[in-house]
Amino acid sequence: MSKTYKVAIIGCGGIANGKHMPSLKKLANVEMVAFCDIELQKAEEAKAKFGSADAKVYTNYKEVLKDATIDIIHVCTPNDSHAEITIAALEGDKHVMCEKPMAKTAADARLMVEAAKRTGKKLTVGYNNRFRSDSQYLKQVCEDGTLGEVYMAKAHAIRRRAVPTWGVFLDEEKQGGGPLIDIGTHALDLTMWMMDNYEPHVVLGTSYHKLGQRENAANAWGPWDPAKFKVEDSAFGMIVMKNGATIMLESSWALNTTQVGEAMCTLSGTEGGADMWNGLTINGEKYSRLYEQKIEFNAGGVAFYDGEAENAPDLEMKLWIDAIEQDKDPVVTPEQACVVSEILEAVYESARTGKAIYFE
Incomplete structure (x- = not known):
């Protein structure tokens, strides 16, 4: 039996609802167990529609990262917070898919690449096209x-x-x-x-x-x-x-x-x-x-x-989870997204x- 990956969504706005959560929901080996948004109602609505029976909701992403059972974080927040959340998640022993663009600044993008290399966790960016x-x-x-x-x-x-x-x-x-x-x-x-x-x-x-x-x-x-x-x-x-x-x-x-x-x-x-x-x-x-x-x-x-x-x-999410399960590079590598x-x-x-x- 393959592992069931526990995923947390940070940022429950348009891109999370339009792309990430519907496609993750279709994967048999994925369970969305945590939803975080600065607007609690958005997190609660996401949980009701996409979450597991015991999924939790948060308004502070730092609380999400304390859950050692979570394997993967999807960062779907405004550009200026991509680097901060992604680096913290990688250092918290989580794999990360961050929405595009990788970061607000090139310097932040480079820090994200360095964090992925340092931690050995997988990082990809949501270039779904x-x-x-x-x-x-x-x-x-x-x-x-x-x-x-x-x-x-x-x-x-x-x-x-x-x-x-x-x-x-x-x-x-x-x-x-x-x-x-x-x-x-x-x-x-x-x-x-x-x-x-x-x-x-x-x-x-x-x-x-x-x-x-x-x-x-x-x-x-x-x-x-x-x-x-x-x-x-x-x-x-x-x-x-x-x-x-x-x-x-x-x-x-x-x-x-x-x-x-x-x-x-x-x-x-x-x-x-x-x-x-x-x-x-x-x-x-x-x-x-x-x-x-x-x-x-x-x-x-x-x-x-x-x-x-x-x-x-759907293909983007499937291949992302496959990369984690098979321990191979994601289709979109952090080095490519950084350039x-x-x-x-x-x-x-x-x-x-x-x-x-x-x-x-």
Whole structure:
């Protein structure tokens, strides 16, 4: 019989309810035994919906870490508390999945990597877009050499008008930034994972706060409050890697454009290319002719049956628990996530100073 892993959820807000807890609930070898939130009602509601019969609720994460029976901690709090809670949990002999981005600052992210190495516990970061069907397929394409050497890539995280108006998304102190650190982080992680390239050389970035002060603005979740909009509404970066490859990173919550899409990448290699703009398309040259190949992910094809779509969060949680059970590296390693945070911070610093940021 395999071990049943006891999991505690710290932060019972939107991402915990939307991703972590529903997917963990489906795993036979996982039991959610503790729920912590600064708002007690949120913790109690999470326990009622997802918890074991004897699950406990807390408002202070430090009390959760005192329970020696807990194996795994999921950190689903605002960005500014990721490092503090994660490091304490690792030092408390717990494995940790921390929501993205890894931390508010690159320095904190590095401390998290060091804590994982020091304690020998497993640490991963919630970059769930790696686990989509199209992402999993494209990763295989990259690994089998179909694209050759990928030397030009674009990381896309563009919304036309979709500024999150709830929680702390607009609070720079708690989040560390706006769309770049919120959704740009997903696109950059996905792109670098496909390229298997984590050695940046230089970063040049720009950020803008051009639309955030508009009253009664059109927005997917209703008008934002300009007085609370303290972060950028768009940010862009050019990253040159040590091997000469280039990544163009684009992110926005509000931008006057009709070409929108997030957590996507475009890859250009010596043997072929790929993009996710209209589903996953592979392109290349064969027998002196250019071709485009659209990859089909619809599992249907039978009358009255559309197939069962693979759920990325479900796969993410399954493979995370498998990594612990089989004592292997998680799909998202802390070292990879740390480089993403370092690049994001370099984009912000370059935008602030007007200078290129070089990595040693």
